Amino acid sequence: MSRAAIIGGGVIGGGWAARFLLNGWDVAVFDPDPEAERKIGEVLANARAALPALYDRALPSEGTLSFCGSIAEAVEGADWVQESVSERLDLKHRVYDEIAAALSEAGFIASSTSGLKASDLAAKGHPVVVVHPFNPVYLLPLIELSGAPALCDRAAQVVTSLGMAPLTLRKEIDAFIGNRFQEAVWREALWMLKDGIATTAEIDDAIRLGFGLRWAQMGLFETYRIAGGEAGMQSYLEQFGPTLSWPWTKLMDVPDLDQALIETISRQSDAQSGGKTVRELERLRDDNLVAILRGLRRTGSGAGGVILGHEATLPEGGEIDGLPITSRRAVPVTWTDYNGHMNEAAYLELGTWATDGMMQLVGADEAYIASGKSFFTVDTRIRYLDEVQRGEVLSVTTQVLQGEGKKMKLFHRAFKLDGGLAATIETLLLHTDLTTRRACPPEPEVAAALARYAKAHAGRSAQGASGAVGDRP
Known part of the structure; x- marks a missing residue:
């Protein structure tokens, strides 16, 4: 350690x-x-x-x-x-x-x-x-x-x-590097406050509602490259380069941070916070950052690429009760509702990633999908068995109930850290040719791998599977 x-x-x-x-x-x-x-x-x-x-x-x-x-x-x-x-x-x-x-x-x-x-x-x-x-x-x-x-x-x-x-x-x-940029923006903001041009809230709105969102994903130079249109960065520089000589900023001058300016900043900032404590503001900041970073993670843009790179080094797999763990993760705030509980739509997403994990195990991975074949979901049944809070770690095991012909029927169990069963997710998928959009048998190596799992899992209990909506143990 x-x-x-x-x-x-x-x-x-x-x-x-x-x-x-x-x-x-x-x-x-x-x-x-x-x-x-x-x-x-x-x-x-x-x-x-x-x-x-x-x-x-x-x-x-x-x-x-x-x-x-x-x-x-x-x-x-x-x-x-x-x-x-x-x-x-x-x-x-x-x-x-x-x-x-x-x-x-x-x-x-x-x-x-x-x-x-x-x-x-x-x-x-x-x-x-x-x-x-x-x-x-x-x-x-x-x-x-x-x-x-x-x-x-x-x-x-x-x-x-x-x-x-x-x-x-x-x-x-x-x-x-980073603090020099922040200092430049900070100095310009102080002048806007001192000159009565904008309040602290208005300055923050200009950042968070505008260019701040662009900077989060592509920084400064790529943003300006796009602003140049199809001709790219050269066009941008030709159009906007002359503005560097215009008196748009006061970056070479610093306002006197006197008591009057300090009181103005403090008063406006207090009003802007809406009475929230520092801890409440930190939690709000973190929730917003998680949502933004997960959005960037989806495309691998900016900080999202760092998260994906680190995630690839984290361990995956393992078993619980002889069944493969196909997904293991903490519940993000974006999966929760107004009660702080994992919402029902998130269980479907959890099952989706577990199904994806099972597909990886049988060889229906990214390369296989790129070749023109995949499994499509046609039916899903979820049982919600226990409340799940944000931050709780869920481990999902997958049992193959059927793996022959065009069909792959899976039974996912979502376990909490204490071993309690939070949910079961039963899903039926059909193997599909992505070119014709019609069902077809899997390639032999995928079919063989799926059949091995189905045989290994045959005869195991699957309480809650194959029931009608409303059936409870």
């Missing part, structure tokens, strides 16, 4: 703790704040509800979380040390002195700094590399790396294994 030391348990440190824990690492935290355990517990609760919901496979078993009384205790035996203390260079150097005293010979320090250069962080000779995340750390994949190339390479391997996407800076700069 790998072990991570988190030095500093604030918003970022707590997010790191959650990202490591939910990927199966043991985590040791040091933070002198007497409220650190409570605060990290609340961050972890949010992460447990959000991160697993991005995947169609279950994440590893959660690691063990411990809180330590000293930096040395936390660092002892750690495979990874993440420093997330305040942005004061003198404080970080003092912390590095303590970390170095307990660091393994081959170890290094990963800093969550938002803008300090790696060369400044490592000025006293300690092995420090910038590993800059974005909040919430447990959901957003981007990691900016800066420092010695060998350390960046080692750091990249670890963060990739956590489902994150490393971006190594080609040149060392203050504030890196």
Whole structure:
């Protein structure tokens, strides 16, 4: 079991703790704040509800979380040390002195700094590399790396294994890449507030209702490439390049962040929040991010490609009671209703993915479908046997009731972690030629594999199968 030391348990440190824990690492935290355990517990609760919901496979078993009384205790035996203390260079150097005293010979320090250069962080000779995340750390994949190339390479391997996407800076700069963009937008927003052009809510609407949605999937340059029409980026630059000389922005000038401007921002932001607490806003943010990221995951665009890449490394398969597990996943918020329960349409989707898992097992995979053959669902019956809440992990087993000729009849059982049966889903599929759109026998290798499963599963109980609607045990 790998072990991570988190030095500093604030918003970022707590997010790191959650990202490591939910990927199966043991985590040791040091933070002198007497409220650190409570605060990290609340961050972890949010992460447990959000991160697993991005995947169609279950994440590893959660690691063990411990809180330590000293930096040395936390660092002892750690495979990874993440420093997330305040942005004061003198404080970080003092912390590095303590970390170095307990660091393994081959170890290094990963800093969550938002803008300090790696060369400044490592000025006293300690092995420090910038590993800059974005909040919430447990959901957003981007990691900016800066420092010695060998350390960046080692750091990249670890963060990739956590489902994150490393971006190594080609040149060392203050504030890196992402924060420089955020700072530019922030400065322009402050001028709009100071000049009375827009409120905090109106500025946020301009981002979240407009270009922010485009940026989430294709960034800046691809967005402008499309804006150029069929002629592409060259056309865009020819049309809009001259605007760079127009007085559209005040990015070279910074408004005085005086008390009046601070009070204006605070007052408008308080009104904009609608009285929601920070934890309520975090949960709303996470729910929205899960829905957006799952949408991107479907097409593999942007951050969705990172999730798919990480998901491919997660274990799948196994058996329960001698039947193959064809789907295992956490229930995302997008599968729940106003009561917080998994809604009935989601059970059908769960059965769909279990059927897809069975198709993979018999060889009716992507390549087979691309060749022009597949199975089409013609009948489904679902029994809802127990309530399921968001975040619960469901494991679905599949029993082949019939596997001959053109027919594949399956009986899925959805189990909760405690072994309770949440639902059964019975489905009948016909093998189809995608060219003629007519039923036909499967290819011999698929037919043989399906027949083997049907024979192995023959004679097993399938309580609830083949009944009419309303039949209950």
